[in-house]
Amino acid sequence: MQVLGGNRKASLSSRASRILFGILGLVLLAVPYVGVSSYVVRMFTLTLMYISLGLSLNLLSGLAGQVSLGHAAFYGIGAYTSALLSLRLGLPFMLTCLAGGIMASLLGLLLCFPAMKLQGTYFTFVTLGFGEIVRLIILNWAKLTRGPMGLPGIPQPVILGIRIASDGAYYYLILVIAVIIYAVVSNISNSATGRALVAIREDTLVAEAMGVNVFKYKMIAFGLSTFFAGIVGAYFAHYISFIDPSNFTFDESSLILSLVVLGGMGNLKGTILAACFLIAVPEVMRGLLAYRMLIYGLILVLAMMIRPQGLLGSQKRMQVS
Amino acid sequence: MTKRLMITLVSTLVLLCLCGMCTIGAGEIRIAVCAPITGNYSQYGLSFKNGTQLMAKLVNEAGGINGARIKMEIYDDKNEQKEGVNIAQRLVSDRGVAAVIGHFASGVCLATAPVFQRAGLVLISPTSSHPDFTKQGTYMFRNNVKEDVEGPCSAEFMIKQLKKKNIAIIYVNNDWGVTARDYFMEGVKKFGGKIVASEMFIDGQTKDFSPILTKINAAKAEIIYLAAMYTDSGMIAQQLNRLGYKIDLFGNSSIYNDMLIQLAGKAVEGTYLVASYFDEDPTPVVRNFIANYKKEYGVVPDQYAALAYDTAGLVVEALKICGPDRAKLRDALAGIKDYPGVTGNTTFDENRDAQKGVIILQIQNGKFVFHSRV
Incomplete structure (x- = not known):
């Protein structure tokens, strides 16, 4: 009886959540058409961009438990690859964007080899170091990247003959990217691969003893996560049209990681909620000037004190090795 | 718990957003x-x-x-x-x-x-x-004043007035530093000076300038052009002083700040700099x-x-x-x-x-x- 009741409840709530998702989808589709200013559309665009970055890191840090503080590096590699290819060679956006993702992924896998053997904090340190190395290379390889002068005039993307120029068009593009990333990551988390990644996160040794190919699954998580970061980076470069190394600092990596941690490790909806929160809050408080970042920090600290497992994280506390 | 939390959060956000949008004054x-x-x-x-x-x-x-x-x-x-x-x-x-x-x-x-x-x-x-x-x-x-005015003016002053021929540059590796370096080098070339060393450092990271200064000293520079903010320039001057090299300093307008003298004291004595504003200007x-x-x-x-x-x-x-x-x-x-x-x-x-x-x-x-x- 109890079980039956539980089932009915579950199906009811799943129907409710489906309706909720439908409404959310409609709202998101309608954003550029309801007469809001381009400023509001931009806030939605930025939020979706961080949602995408957060989701991609969630695959690596949330599901597979490999906490990375170098995600901005892959995001930066994607941005620079795509910007350089379109500026110097005039390649179309679809190609450069894909190349950005692949480049980020290749370098990610290259990093994965030596970093693979490291656990917990040590792995995090390696990613942190990698992030700094990438930033310094971008800064100092002036012949290729123009170093601190940055790359101005990155062209607007043209996709299937349609030029992405208006705020609305940019918004739809990132919406599509975010939905694809969400679909892929949520499918993975519900698949055998996702279970294997969670097993690795909970206890690598036990997972290996149970026959999980740790090497393979870590590579999958790392490769996909950095691929998506590269794609978002490519989008960012063509959206803001001017990039320089100051966009891809440690601060950026830590912001992306805080999306995952605040939302709850491994919880995709949590990441989305956290991104809405962390991007919207400083914007809304703009009038407070210097107090803004103070209150922002306070909110973060309070959130982590009240819900150490993250906004939507599971009750079980994360083990820190 | 989770649901209630979510509803509270979302509604707070929406409210805050609305508040943020109605800040329109009138009559000004x-x-x-x-x-x-x-x-x-x-x-x-x-x-x-x-x-x-x-x-x-x-x-x-x-x-x-x-x-x-x-x-x-x-x-x-x-x-x-x-x-x-x-x-x-x-x-x-x-x-x-x-x-x-x-x-x-x-x-x-x-x-x-x-x-x-x-x-x-x-x-x-x-x-x-x-x-x-x-x-x-x-x-x-x-x-x-853009660097294309400041740089050549500095170069002219160094070469014509101070009679220095061998010039070194220390610049911060950001867009401004690189621009300042380029225009200054152009000026030096124009007025017949010689760049013996051009060394960069990274903003907010480089604290030890002695390798750069040793290299500049070995290149026999007579004067160093600083395209750096006053905080970094203060450190450069102090470390130069400590190393005991007798090389003059010439600063960009960015070092014009009383903090420079407070930071570096005697080490910046005699330093020249360009500026477009001077707070003891009698006008x-x-x-x-x-x-x-x-x-x-x-x-x-x-x-x-x-x-x-x-x-x-x-x-x-x-x-x-x-x-x-x-x-x-x-x-x-x-x-x-x-x-x-x-x-x-x-x-x-x-x-x-x-x-x-x-x-x-x-x-x-x-x-x-x-x-x-x-």
Whole structure:
């Protein structure tokens, strides 16, 4: 009886959540058409961009438990690859964007080899170091990247003959990217691969003893996560049209990681909620000037004190090795 | 628990968003000031804020612009491009904003320029030095002397007046440092000097300059040109002094700050520098400005405050001609000739870059003193 009741409840709530998702989808589709200013559309665009970055890191840090503080590096590699290819060679956006993702992924896998053997904090340190190395290379390889002068005039993307120029068009593009990333990551988390990644996160040794190919699954998580970061980076470069190394600092990596941690490790909806929160809050408080970042920090600290497992994280506390 | 939390969070956010959108004043001319109020560069942001607000206060006390009061609205861009573009989008959607003063760093200016240009809203930077900035569009202005004036002037002074031939450069590896280096090198070439070493360091990371200084000493440099902020220049001077090398220092206008002398003391004695503003300048405009600023904020204004004050003054001057119309304001601003500012008489050239004279200062007995006008 109890079980039956539980089932009915579950199906009811799943129907409710489906309706909720439908409404959310409609709202998101309608954003550029309801007469809001381009400023509001931009806030939605930025939020979706961080949602995408957060989701991609969630695959690596949330599901597979490999906490990375170098995600901005892959995001930066994607941005620079795509910007350089379109500026110097005039390649179309679809190609450069894909190349950005692949480049980020290749370098990610290259990093994965030596970093693979490291656990917990040590792995995090390696990613942190990698992030700094990438930033310094971008800064100092002036012949290729123009170093601190940055790359101005990155062209607007043209996709299937349609030029992405208006705020609305940019918004739809990132919406599509975010939905694809969400679909892929949520499918993975519900698949055998996702279970294997969670097993690795909970206890690598036990997972290996149970026959999980740790090497393979870590590579999958790392490769996909950095691929998506590269794609978002490519989008960012063509959206803001001017990039320089100051966009891809440690601060950026830590912001992306805080999306995952605040939302709850491994919880995709949590990441989305956290991104809405962390991007919207400083914007809304703009009038407070210097107090803004103070209150922002306070909110973060309070959130982590009240819900150490993250906004939507599971009750079980994360083990820190 | 989770659901309730979510509902609370979302509704709070929506409410906050609504609150954030209804901040519209009436019956006044609004000018936006975008500056780094928080973060690594907040000291410059404060100068921007103080300088522009002082100008607004003085104008309002004198009866405003044709009766209308002006209001400086401060926005914190954290010296970050994304923040800058967020603000830019917000400002261009807000028809009440007449003009925008801002962005400390060129990187931020370059990122926001397309947004302002598309909307036809004037962006005038008191400090951007990147040569590409005003090329971004006809609504972009700068009110500081570009490195293409400062660099060659410095080179000429070193070679002609100080009779130094072998010159070394230390520059910060950011857009400004690289630009300053390039124009200075051009000047050196033009006046027949020789660059014996050109060394860069990384902003906020390099603390030990001895390898760079040893290399420069080995290259037999007679003078070092510093394209660095005053904090780094102070460290360079001290370490040079400690190493015991007898090499003169010549600074960009960026080192003109009393903190330099406090930081480096005797090590910067005798250092020359270029500047467009000098706080002991005896001309009445400057004396008035300094008296007003001191009364308002209790400190002597630095060059960034002076530049921001002048920038606000230029915008006010243009508003007097045409009123708060975005397109007309641009034309009026571009047409300004010989505006008597505290940083010299200002005229915009055809690229909307400010043209004004520069002066050479020297540090003597722990004080900046006037040396000559170039």
